[in-house]
Amino acid sequence: xxxxxxxxxxxxxxxxxxxxxxxxxxxxxxxxxxxxxxxxxxxxxxxxxxxxxxxxxxxxxxxxxxxxxxxxxxxxxxxxxxxxxxxxxxxxxxxxxxxxxxxxxxxxxxxxxxxxxxxxxxxxxxxxxxxxxxxxxxxxxxxxxxxxxxxxxxxxxxxxxxxxxxxxxxxxxxxxxxxxxxxxxxxxxxxxxxxxxxxxxxxxxxxxxxxxxxxxxxxxxxxxxxxxxxxxxxxxxxxxxxxxxxxxxxxxxxxxxxxxxxxxxxxxxxxxxxxxxx
Amino acid sequence: xxxxxxxxxxxxxxxxxxxxxxxxxxxxxxxxxxxxxxxxxxxxxxxxxxxxxxxxxxxxxxxxxxxxxxxxxxxxxxxxxxxxxxxxxxxxxxxxxxxxxxxxxxxxxxxxxxxxxxxxxxxxxxxxxxxxxxxxxxxxxxxxxxxxxxxxxxxxxxxxxxxxxxxxxxxxxxxxxxxxxxxxxxxxxxxxxxxxxxxxxxxxxxxxxxxxxxxxxxxxxxxxxxxxxxxxxxxxxxxxxxxxxxxxxxxxxxxxxxxxxxxxxxxxxxxxxxxxxxxxxxxxxxxxxxxxxxxxxxxxx
Numbered sequence: 001x002x003x004x005x006x007x008x009x010x011x012x013x014x015x016x017x018x019x020x021x022x023x024x025x026x027x028x029x030x031x032x033x034x035x036x037x038x039x040x041x042x043x044x045x046x047x048x049x050x051x052x053x054x055x056x057x058x059x060x061x062x063x064x065x066x067x068x069x070x071x072x073x074x075x076x077x078x079x080x081x082x083x084x085x086x087x088x089x090x091x092x093x094x095x096x097x098x099x100x101x102x103x104x105x106x107x108x109x110x111x112x113x114x115x116x117x118x119x120x121x122x123x124x125x126x127x128x129x130x131x132x133x134x135x136x137x138x139x140x141x142x143x144x145x146x147x148x149x150x151x152x153x154x155x156x157x158x159x160x161x162x163x164x165x166x167x168x169x170x171x172x173x174x175x176x177x178x179x180x181x182x183x184x185x186x187x188x189x190x191x192x193x194x195x196x197x198x199x200x201x202x203x204x205x206x207x208x209x210x211x212x213x214x215x216x217x218x219x220x221x222x223x224x225x226x227x228x229x230x231x232x233x234x235x236x237x238x239x240x241x242x243x244x245x246x247x248x249x250x251x252x253x254x255x256x257x258x259x260x261x262x263x264x265x266x267x268x269x270x271x272x273x274x275x276x277x278x
Numbered sequence: 279x280x281x282x283x284x285x286x287x288x289x290x291x292x293x294x295x296x297x298x299x300x301x302x303x304x305x306x307x308x309x310x311x312x313x314x315x316x317x318x319x320x321x322x323x324x325x326x327x328x329x330x331x332x333x334x335x336x337x338x339x340x341x342x343x344x345x346x347x348x349x350x351x352x353x354x355x356x357x358x359x360x361x362x363x364x365x366x367x368x369x370x371x372x373x374x375x376x377x378x379x380x381x382x383x384x385x386x387x388x389x390x391x392x393x394x395x396x397x398x399x400x401x402x403x404x405x406x407x408x409x410x411x412x413x414x415x416x417x418x419x420x421x422x423x424x425x426x427x428x429x430x431x432x433x434x435x436x437x438x439x440x441x442x443x444x445x446x447x448x449x450x451x452x453x454x455x456x457x458x459x460x461x462x463x464x465x466x467x468x469x470x471x472x473x474x475x476x477x478x479x480x481x482x483x484x485x486x487x488x489x490x491x492x493x494x495x496x497x498x499x500x501x502x503x504x505x506x507x508x509x510x511x512x513x514x515x516x517x518x519x520x521x522x523x524x525x526x527x528x529x530x531x532x533x534x535x536x537x538x539x540x541x542x543x544x545x546x547x548x549x550x551x552x553x554x555x556x557x558x559x560x561x562x563x564x565x566x567x568x569x570x571x572x573x574x575x576x577x578x579x
Contacts, residue, residue: 009484016385019378023455024394027401030412030452033422037415046420091307098300106304108570109311115506115561115573116315116554117513119530123537123550124318127325130543147314150307155574173294208405211515214534225407232407232520235414243408250403 035247038240046235056241066242069227073207076138076223080145080206085199087146088153089191093183095154096161114151121147122215136218144216145209149202156201160194193261200254207250319554325547334541344548354532358552361529364443365512368450372507373500375451376458380499381492383459384466395463398456410449410520417445417521441523449517454510458503464575465499466492502572505564509557529553 033047041051060066094100095107113121125144129136164187172182188195210225217223222230224246231239292299301308326344329337348354383394401409416422417439424436439445469492477487515530522528527535533553537546565573 009488012485012488016378016382019375020382023375023379023459024397026452027397027455029422030416031401031404031409033415034408034412044420046415046418047422047425087306087310090303094300094303098295098297098303100297100300100304103300106308106311109315110307111570111574112311113315115509117509117515117530117557119513119515119533120550120554121315121318123533123546124322125314126537127543127547128313128318128321131321131325143310143314147310150310154307170294204403208407210407211530214515215538225405228405228407228411229516229519232411235411235418239411243405243412246405246408250405251400254403 031247034240035244038237038244040237040240042237044235044237056237057245059238060241060245063238065222066227069222069224072221073224076142076145077203077206079142080149081199081203083142084146084149084153084202085195088150088198088202089157089188089195091150092154092157092161092194093187096158097166110154111151113147118148118209118211119215122212126215136216138218138221141213141216141218141221144212145206146202148209148212149205152201152205153198156198157191157194160191164190193265196257196261200257204250204254319551322547322550325544326551328544328547330542330544334543336544344544347545348548348552354549357527357529357532358556361512361553362556364447364450364528365508368447368454368511369504369507371447371451372454372458373504376455376503377462377500380459380462380466380496383463398459401456406453407516407520409452410517413445413449413452413521414440417448440521441526443522443526446518446522446526446528449521450511450514453514453517454507457506457510461503461506461572461575462496462499465496465502465572469495498568498572501564501568502575505561505568506573509561512557513553 036049037046038056039052039054040049041053041055042049091106091110095103121144125140126136129140134140168186168190169182172186173179177185208225209223210229213223213226214229217226228239228242228246231242325336327340327342329339329341329343331337379394379398383391386394388394414421418424419436419440421440423439424433427433428436473491473495474487477491478484482490512528513530514528515534518526518528518531529549530553533546533549536542536549
């Protein structure tokens with residue numbers, strides 16, 4: 001009797017493992033296919049592979065529109081990451097440390113841009129600037145990206161800030177440090193992991209944004225995702241090469257960032273243990 | 279003495295945790311939310327009553343015409359129903375399929391658990407457009423499946439898998455599954471494992487302990503994941519655009535075409551407000567019963 005009941009659990013666990021493996025294959029198979037096909041010699045973007053070649057990467061470098069879109073996106077993403085991180089950290093500080101009227105509403109509102117579909121945010125902003133007779137411009141596109149990235153940065157910073165005891169800051173201030181000095185010397189160093197993680201995420205969100213950018217970009221301006229969309233009218237091997245370059249970049253940057261955080265925290269820990277040993 | 283401590287806490291008339299200072303700190307965020315989130319939606323609401331004259335031109339004469347058109351034309355109702363259906367199907371499949379990996383990562387004794395979690399986050403770093411179009415290599419006429427089946431001689435002509443509603447749902451699942459798995463995982467991580475040991479020591483089998491303890495306690499994460507997947511699927515634009523045919527367009531595509539194609543701004547505003555309220559009421563219903571905290575955990579983690 002108990003043997004058959006345990007069997008049930010064993011089969012369930014086997015099924016769980018099987019589905020897990022299938023899910024991971026499902027997640028990565030299409031991406032792998034794109035990477036592999038970018039080295040295809042064939043003129044067509046699909047299977048079968050007819051030979052190995054780097055020619056599509058060379059083609060990519062000669063494509064002025066792609067290079068221009070890349071520069072535009074990079075520039076927007078860097079500004080977005082910098083501004084969103086600054087604004088997000090300060091907002092999280094206020095939300096965690098202070099009590100003020102409207103705190104609850106603001107805390108909820110700041111998450112909304114992550115939940116409201118981009119199409120709606122896109123149309124709304126477009127109608128607003130149309131109604132006050134403003135043209136679409138790069139600053140507006142950037143501010144839009146900042147809005148879209150802000151929820152994530154604030155949530156990450158809030159989660160980290162809760163773990164930083166306010167006693168440290170109060171101690172610094174009671175010893176005569178100004179608010180700004182306290183923030184610079186105490187709070188900010190303790191928040192570094194959240195700062196790095198938030199900045200990287202904001203960068204990726206901006207660099208990757210498609211739907212809202214389609215609405216907000218000024219006439220004639222292409223960002224990287226909108227450029228890819230316009231190239232997708234036919235699947236060419238060049239698009240595969242472009243996709244691969246983007247994958248290597250957008251996965252590589254956060255990975256390196258993560259490894260850097262690991263190294264920093266490990267070194268900080270070693271430093272701390274040495275101090276206490278003394 | 280007490281007076282002096284008090285004085286030390288007050289610098290130039292500002293208390294240590296002065297609400298005025300808090301307002302200064304959140305001012306940029308509040309301003310951004312006001313100008314780029316609240317005002318646009320309000321103006322959009324007003325625009326739904328404007329009169330459409332011709333492409334790109336509208337008149338501030340107030341009218342019910344747009345709402346009348348939306349409420350009476352079954353063309354729009356069809357789009358709305360299809361969008362909701364696709365959203366529900368996507369969220370449901372994500373919930374069922376996503377539970378297994380979440381449970382596996384939580385329960386496994388595998389040493390490199392972090393790697394499994396990292397692999398769930400990596401897709402977020404890869405451009406959404408690229409992830410979506412990469413499905414063309416799997417499902418398309420020259421895709422992996424068709425090329426294999428043809429080589430094996432199982433089929434003579436390529437199967438039509440791309441540019442169907444199934445392809446759209448598949449692309450949405452591919453995009454949303456990590457959200458679902460992470461939400462369920464966060465919820466599982468919050469379970470006190472001694473509860474399961476207790477159930478086991480009382481004579482439950484593993485399967486019973488799962489049904490009676492683990493599953494009910496992980497439902498908040500599942501609910502948060504379902505809500506998130508539904509809202510994001512029903513609001514999507516790029517996936518139906520790339521993987522669906524014209525017939526598989528969703529409400530987001532309808533809005534885009536109305537505004538960017540027909541330049542009918544009042545109608546586009548009306549459709550946006552409709553989608554906003556439909557999805558908003560689903561989210562509101564969810565928060566009424568579950569609160570915001572689970573969503574916050576899911577997004578931040």
